[in-house]
């Protein structure tokens with residue numbers, strides 16, 4: 621066993637913030653590899669995906685939670701429960717507010733919820749996407765955010781140009797308890813590969829579809845195994861579930877055109893993730909009203 625240096629710190633952190641605040645992108649920037657799923661559509665992160673930052677002095681495990689929102693369906697409730705559970709378990713919370721949007725009721729709602737659950741957990745206020753605005757706008761945003769709640773630290777960052785991402789890593793690490801690494805070196809995420817693969821397919825399927833659809837899509841990887849007699853090819857069979865038959869044409873497209881594009885796009889990402897060539901077999905299925913049905917939700921992994 622390798623020895624751990626004195627003062628080594630390890631622990632958990634999560635990012636909160638309105639949908640699209642940049643939480644997943646920031647997780648990727650900190651970890652330095654694509655593990656969390658990003659998209660320009662809100663609420664794409666369904667699963668609690670951990671990214672692990674390995675440093676000589678610390679190990680920071682980032683739990684990426686879905687965006688908190690007013691529950692309308694059973695799925696909405698489960699997502700919110702998951703968020704609260706996560707907040708109470710981590711050592712430090714990062715509260716993300718984009719530099720290019722005004723601090724508003726959505727942020728105050730999150731701050732109030734945070735204050736209820738995480739009384740003793742330090743919260744670091746993070747202004748994200750600073751590359752999108754001029755400097756004085758960042759300063760204004762810092763002042764506005766200061767009024768929302770009591771922050772342990774306030775820091776502006778950009779995941780795109782890397783501005784102060786290292787500093788943020790330092791600030792989060794400072795709040796972790798001393799302890800041994802929690803995961804083996806080299807590990808970037810403890811999500812099962814099949815879940816990551818399903819998320820990559822979901823991400824590809826969401827691209828360019830109407831605002832309506834995101835909540836109606838779930839992806840389940842039914843099977844994933846190396847092709848017999850081949851060590852350079854993995855067969856992946858997955859189902860894309862939608863809620864209503866009327867949504868089928870949106871996902872499949874004319875003569876299957878869109879589904880083929882989704883497959884090509886997802887395949888590229890999956891091949892990079894698994895480090896192997898894959899054969900991707902995609903099917904679109906209707907699971908009626910899956911968001912409201914507890915049995916369906918369990919089947920789809922919620």
Ligand SMILES: Nc1nc2c(ncn2[C@@H]2O[C@H](COP(=O)(O)OP(=O)(O)OP(=O)(O)O)[C@@H](O)[C@H]2O)c(=O)[nH]1
Nearest residue numbers: 640641642643644645658659662663687749779780
């Ligand atoms: N210019 C710029 N864009 C960013 C930055 N960080 C994130 N974005 C963009 O903002 C959008 C949302 O980013 P995500 O990381 O998916 O946001 P999120 O908070 O995880 O979103 P949800 O999963 O919906 O809660 C994406 O289009 C990102 O490319 C940044 O530092 N600069």
